[in-house]
Amino acid sequence: xxxxxxxxxxxxxxxxxxxxxxxxxxxxxxxxxxxxxxxxxxxxxxxxxxxxxxxxxxxxxxxxxxxxxxxxxxxxxxxxxxxxxxxxxxxxxxxxxxxxxxxxxxxxxxxxxxxxxxxxxxxxxxxxxxxxxxxxxxxxxxxxxxxxxxxxxxxxxxxxxxxxxxxxxxxxxxxxxxxxxxx
Amino acid sequence: xxxxxxxxxxxxxxxxxxxxxxxxxxxxxxxxxxxxxxxxxxxxxxxxxxxxxxxxxxxxxxxxxxxxxxxxxxxxxxxxxxxxxxxxxxxxxxxxxxxxxxxxxxxxxxxxxxxxxxxxxxxxxxxxxxxxxxxxxxxxxx
Numbered sequence: 001x002x003x004x005x006x007x008x009x010x011x012x013x014x015x016x017x018x019x020x021x022x023x024x025x026x027x028x029x030x031x032x033x034x035x036x037x038x039x040x041x042x043x044x045x046x047x048x049x050x051x052x053x054x055x056x057x058x059x060x061x062x063x064x065x066x067x068x069x070x071x072x073x074x075x076x077x078x079x080x081x082x083x084x085x086x087x088x089x090x091x092x093x094x095x096x097x098x099x100x101x102x103x104x105x106x107x108x109x110x111x112x113x114x115x116x117x118x119x120x121x122x123x124x125x126x127x128x129x130x131x132x133x134x135x136x137x138x139x140x141x142x143x144x145x146x147x148x149x150x151x152x153x154x155x156x157x158x159x160x161x162x163x164x165x166x167x168x169x170x171x172x173x174x175x176x177x178x179x180x181x182x183x
Numbered sequence: 184x185x186x187x188x189x190x191x192x193x194x195x196x197x198x199x200x201x202x203x204x205x206x207x208x209x210x211x212x213x214x215x216x217x218x219x220x221x222x223x224x225x226x227x228x229x230x231x232x233x234x235x236x237x238x239x240x241x242x243x244x245x246x247x248x249x250x251x252x253x254x255x256x257x258x259x260x261x262x263x264x265x266x267x268x269x270x271x272x273x274x275x276x277x278x279x280x281x282x283x284x285x286x287x288x289x290x291x292x293x294x295x296x297x298x299x300x301x302x303x304x305x306x307x308x309x310x311x312x313x314x315x316x317x318x319x320x321x322x323x324x325x
Binding site: 008132157165166171 | 316317321
């Protein structure tokens with residue numbers, strides 16, 4: 001699978017502690033997208049599904065996996081393999097996609113939906129940008145609860161961000177761009 | 184014909200000299216910078232103005248004559264070990280200083296980010312992932 005980034009522990013891309021995978025490559029390319037560097041299918045690095053699963057299993061505290069991008073459905077075969085493997089473990093799955101649900105059905109990608117707990121759909125539309133809604137970046141995007149593991153009572157609208165400082169002082173910033181890091 | 188004249192290694196580091204004497208089981212007592220060798224008449228090491236300890240003895244008995252090179256040999260050995268210990272301590276102190284600087288830098292960054300985030304109305308939950316600091320920021324806007 002072409003992967004742009006992996007975050008082994010995050011609390012802002014779904015309920016509980018999550019293992020988060022940003023896939024590399026996006027054919028949708030929404031205007032104003034924050035992750036333009038994840039558009040190119042030649043970028044990122046190839047990581048096998050086995051390696052990803054091993055990484056996930058290395059932390060028993062992980063409640064679930066969140067896959068975003070890039071566009072995860074643009075690597076459907078790899079995504080399907082990954083979802084199949086994830087479903088063998090007792091962890092939940094959230095997928096972010098720029099496609100609408102109807103498009104997923106049209107493209108015959110729907111076979112993984114029965115293994116997905118939450119699907120967040122829709123293009124990022126710059127003029128509908130929102131930063132204080134949980135898990136979405138523009139108001140047109142939809143949060144679909146596809147299993148009975150979660151429902152909309154878990155939603156808590158707010159602005160979420162995560163800052164990670166490594167042992168040498170290197171900083172990673174996840175979430176919506178803000179000016180927290182500006183001097 | 185040429186002469187070969189060799190002096191005894193100057194005993195400068197008192198602790199190494201004492202260790203050498205102890206190692207050789209030579210009984211001695213100390214009076215300030217004077218180390219009195221027991222069992223030999225008027226035999227003692229005394230610190231000269233140059234800083235080295237010089238052996239003075241009333242009689243150069245055979246035991247004194249054979250003892251000196253052995254003391255010298257042990258003195259050199261203990262001196263080298265002492266230097267190595269000091270170097271290790273110096274390196275450890277330097278390592279600790281550098282590590283403390285790194286930790287202080289990370290802590291300063293952490294505090295600055297928390298301060299800025301709080302000023303912007305974020306609530307912060309802090310977690311640790313091994314050596315990594317994870318700050319989860321939430322700001323309710325309603």
